[in-house]
Amino acid sequence: MMNIVVVGGGHAAAQLSASLTEKALQAKVTLVSDEAQLPYHRPPLSKAYLKDAEPAAAWLRSADFYADHGAEWRLSTRVARIERDSRHIDLARGESLPYDRLVLATGARARTLPGLPEGLDNVHTLRTLDDAARLRGRLQAVERVLIIGGGFIGLEIAATAAQMGKQVTVLEAAPRLLARSASPEVSDHLLASHRAAGVDVRLDAVIEGYDIRAGSVVAVETADGSVRADLVVVGIGAVPNDELAREAGLACDNGIVVDVHMVTSDPAILAVGDCTAFPFAPLGRRIRLESVQNANDQARCAAQTLAGMAEPYSALPWFWSEQGPLRIQIAGVPxxxxxxxxxxxxxxxxxxxxxxxxxxxxxxxxxxxxxxxxxxxxxxxxxxxxxxxxxxxxxxxxxxxx
Ligand SMILES: Cc1cc2nc3c(=O)[nH]c(=O)nc-3n(C[C@H](O)[C@H](O)[C@H](O)COP(=O)(O)OP(=O)(O)OC[C@H]3O[C@@H](n4cnc5c(N)ncnc54)[C@H](O)[C@@H]3O)c2cc1C
The missing domain is CATH 3.30.390.30 (FAD/NAD-linked reductase, C-terminal dimerisation domain)
Structure with a gap:
């Protein structure tokens, strides 16, 4: 029986587990995640979860689903190393797990702001359910919310906080919102909509320093003046979790390099989801995407590969975002x-x-x-x-x- 080990506990890992059961593959599947919970829907974390009266995590699959299909989860367990020669992984807590095929579904993490000290009490990033619970707890109680970064997650949180009646400021370094991921027409519309909802959006914002008192940021100094804040959210994008692959000597280039079958530079190791840099034929180059569609479809593709029925990955990328009254949908890559x-x-x-x-x-x-x-x-x-x-x-x- 093939021994498949999956590293990661997000959308891609959950879909891979489900797709492998559909292939009726004779395999032992072990999934290792450093999060404490089974995989859950991440998109609501910047939207309804922050403001709903009784928020609940939405599980992607029930515990029974995995148990019924023989998939074994190791939660709260960080993978520290891949030993490719002997085909095993080392867990941070000391144990080793052997594999025949390894799948890296390690996702991405929130980028941190250079120049801003770590561990400040009122500074947040948002990637996990734990991050969202912490942010939600604070958001209810504060008045002035400062969001650094006018990308999708920053704007979703801005819209949510404005709906909650907060005084919201967004500092965006670029001359327009979503400069790298949307057209100027969409950027302009979002800018007008957020401003109409009372959000103070400042473009071309240059941060010059932080006023930090008793372990909290009380104001951010910009070239155009000081912005006071009770709570700061840093939403300046995400970086791929490709360190495990990199340290194991796998090819990486803004993500773990995979071929059209999701196979890395080691034929025994695949990678799926936000952590991958994959060949995108319409643009003739590798790209890395951060979307639920890409995580799910790459996981389906990897399951095909593992089942010996490899088919090239050619899914059309699509993505959605909800910002107050706006539902934004993107198909293809602008x-x-x-x-x-x-x-x-x-x-x-x-x-x-x-x-x-x-x-x-x-x-x-x-x-x-x-x-x-x-x-x-x-x-x-x-x-x-x-x-x-x-x-x-x-x-x-x-x-x-x-
Ligand atoms: C707040 C928020 C809102 C979003 N909204 C949208 C949206 O509206 N639409 C949309 O399409 N996409 C949205 N996304 C993006 C979407 O959630 C991601 O694209 C998707 O989660 C990617 O799935 P993944 O499995 O590749 O990575 P992830 O879901 O990030 O999962 C990676 C997992 O690997 C674990 N891991 C990493 N390294 C290790 C290790 N060494 N050992 C053990 N475990 C490890 C991580 O803890 C995590 O559990 C949103 C993301 C966030 C954070």
């Missing part, structure tokens, strides 16, 4: 040099930005336009030709291009 047309009227609240390269639809970003989004996503997945001028005309149904 590239700054692609042609863009806007479908719908941003002033009316719902619209899509459609991206084209050499006449082919490559990406669609939608705000409160779910029907157009799903239709466009299918057009991209099916590689349908869509004339960009016609696509911008909302009177022509997108389905007519299928």
């Amino acid at each position: 590239e700054p040099h692609h042609e863009r047309v806007v479908r719908g009227d941003p002033a009316q609240g719902g619209f899509s930005v459609m991206h084209f390269l050499d006449g082919a639809l490559t990406c669609v970003e939608s705000i409160n336009a779910p029907a157009d989004h799903m239709a466009a996503r299918k057009l991209i997945a099916d590689a349908c030709r869509v004339p960009s001028d016609a696509a911008s005309d909302p009177s022509i149904p997108l389905k007519s291009f299928a």
